[in-house]
Amino acid sequence: MKLAIITTRYPQKNQPYNHMFVHVRAKYFKEMNIEVDVFVPSKSHSNYEYEGIKVHQLSSKEIIKRTRQYDLTYLHLLNTYFFIKNGGNIIYQYLKKNNQPFAVYIHGSEILKYPEYLYDFSFSFRGILKYLYLNFWNHLKMKQFVSDASMKDNTLFLFPSNWMKSHTEKVLKEKLSHFEVIPNGIDTDHFKFSNSFEKRYKLLMIRPLSDIKYGFDLAIEMMRYLPSEFSLTIYGKGKFEKKCHDLISKYKLNDRVSIKSTFVERQNLPELFSNYGLFIATTRFDSHGVIMCEAMASGLLTISNPVTAIPEFVKDGINGISDNSMQEIAKKIINATTNENLFKTITQNARSSMEELSIEKMGQKELDALKNIIE
Numbered sequence: 001m002k003l004a005i006i007t008t009r010y011p012q013k014n015q016p017y018n019h020m021f022v023h024v025r026a027k028y029f030k031e032m033n034i035e036v037d038v039f040v041p042s043k044s045h046s047n048y049e050y051e052g053i054k055v056h057q058l059s060s061k062e063i064i065k066r067t068r069q070y071d072l073t074y075l076h077l078l079n080t081y082f083f084i085k086n087g088g089n090i091i092y093q094y095l096k097k098n099n100q101p102f103a104v105y106i107h108g109s110e111i112l113k114y115p116e117y118l119y120d121f122s123f124s125f126r127g128i129l130k131y132l133y134l135n136f137w138n139h140l141k142m143k144q145f146v147s148d149a150s151m152k153d154n155t156l157f158l159f160p161s162n163w164m165k166s167h168t169e170k171v172l173k174e175k176l177s178h179f180e181v182i183p184n185g186i187d188t189d190h191f192k193f194s195n196s197f198e199k200r201y202k203l204l205m206i207r208p209l210s211d212i213k214y215g216f217d218l219a220i221e222m223m224r225y226l227p228s229e230f231s232l233t234i235y236g237k238g239k240f241e242k243k244c245h246d247l248i249s250k251y252k253l254n255d256r257v258s259i260k261s262t263f264v265e266r267q268n269l270p271e272l273f274s275n276y277g278l279f280i281a282t283t284r285f286d287s288h289g290v291i292m293c294e295a296m297a298s299g300l301l302t303i304s305n306p307v308t309a310i311p312e313f314v315k316d317g318i319n320g321i322s323d324n325s326m327q328e329i330a331k332k333i334i335n336a337t338t339n340e341n342l343f344k345t346i347t348q349n350a351r352s353s354m355e356e357l358s359i360e361k362m363g364q365k366e367l368d369a370l371k372n373i374i375e
Contacts, residue, residue: 001371002035004070006063006091008077010040010055012048016265017208021107021184021290022076026053028185028363037070039063041078041086059085064094071374073102077110080141092145101154101373108164108287111142111171117285117308119212143172150176156373158366160184160288161309180369183313184290185359191270191297193351197344199277200301200337203232206264206291210238215282218305218326220247222282223257225330230256232280235272237261273298278333282326286310296320297354299347301336303329319349 005026009018022038029036030052042057049055058066067073073095081087095102112118113135121127146168149155157179159165165181168174203223207214216234223232234244234257241261248257264272269291273279279295281304286292288309296302296313302320304310314320321332336343 001072001374002070003029003037003072003074003370004067005036005038005074005076006067006078006088007038007040007075008079008086008088010038011050012055013050017263019077020266023050023053024185024187024359025363025366027051028359029367032363032367034367037066039066041088041091043085060087060090061085064091067094067100071101072370073100074370075102075104077107080138082137089141092141096145096148099152099154102149103156103158103370103373104149105158105160106164106168107160108285111139111168112285113139113171117213119284120210139171143174146172146174146176150174150178153178154373156180156369158182158369161312163309163312164287167308180366182362182366182369183357184288184293185362185366186290186293186297186354186357188297188351188355188358191273191294191354193297193299193348194274195344196277196299196301196347197340199275200343201229201231202276203230203278203280204235204273204276204295204300205232205280205282206235206269208238209234209236209240209244209259212240213284215284215305216240216244217247218282218284219280220244220251220253220257222280222303222326222329223253224251225327226333228256230333232257233260233276234258235260235262235264237263269294270298273300276300277337278303280304281310281314282329283307283310289313293354293357296347296350299351301333301343301347302350303333305329313353315353317346319346319353321346 007019007022011018011023026036038055040057041060046057078088080089082089114131159181160183162181205219207216279300279302281292285308304314304322306322314322316322323329
């Protein structure tokens with residue numbers, strides 16, 4: 001099978017976070033002897049290779065011409081921008097009008113509207129333009145596209161969680177008939193389990209500090225309720241970094257909470273994880289939570305709050321800790337870190353649950369679903 005993946009961003013040197021979850025898929029498909037090429041709509045033309053995957057940056061019109069050479073087109077987080085060379089709208093329109101098989105993986109941002117689960121609105125020209133784009137143009141285009149595509153037999157919509165599938169139907173007011181719920185695969189070979197109980201007082205969070213939805217402020221608030229032996233290190237950078245420092249000072253946590261204003265290369269994550277005992281994944285919106293699951297696979301006691309899709313992956317007291325109250329989360333952390341057997345049971349259960357979501361199992365399930373479209 002020849003597979004064309006179209007996505008708005010893709011990892012490259014010094015930009016490892018550009019839709020890494022798409023790259024993990026592409027690598028697995030290639031290992032399964034699938035011919036894979038990645039296309040990124042772009043104003044300029046260039047080609048590069050990232051860890052063995054060929055990436056083509058082309059205009060949307062050029063990408064359309066190339067897709068005819070493939071058995072299946074697979075979309076990930078493609079925008080619906082119009083009148084520009086890197087806009088995805090003409091790709092959506094082309095697939096809708098032609099009989100080429102295609103699949104769309106809905107990660108979340110493709111269908112969300114303000115104010116629900118979008119927290120970055122600002123009263124600026126850019127902010128108002130984004131509001132109008134998401135709530136009107138994008139919403140209308142995605143609703144039309146999903147409605148028309150649902151009537152084709154050679155299309156498929158995929159979701160990382162049951163919540164994301166249900167929420168998409170709610171937002172678009174469209175009942176889907178051709179769909180699969182397949183979480184992002186976790187590379188359990190790369191993220192190996194180790195006992196982290198001895199490092200139980202060291203907490204880690206890895207988040208972009210660019211959007212309040214990532215819940216970094218909740219993590220800082222939680223630290224108010226933990227004893228002085230607990231420390232938190234936040235890896236990430238973005239426009240809310242100052243807000244984080246202000247919160248740290250406000251709660252007098254300067255000696256216990258620090259921010260490393262950097263991103264971490266994926267290949268360096270296992271080594272970083274090995275220095276910590278707990279992973280904080282508090283959030284206001286997440287359709288899955290890949291790095292959270294990678295921490296769970298690595299043996300870190302993982303903490304989040306039961307919003308959106310999180311309860312499908314973190315079960316409170318079973319394979320993690322979860323609560324809506326930061327004060328209650330702190331109490332549960334204290335309980336788990338003073339009971340070694342409980343700590344080990346939860347982290348071992350977390351590893352087992354992530355093995356069920358391994359890239360091999362989820363990748364094969366996803367690959368079978370894609371093959372079924374063309375067969």
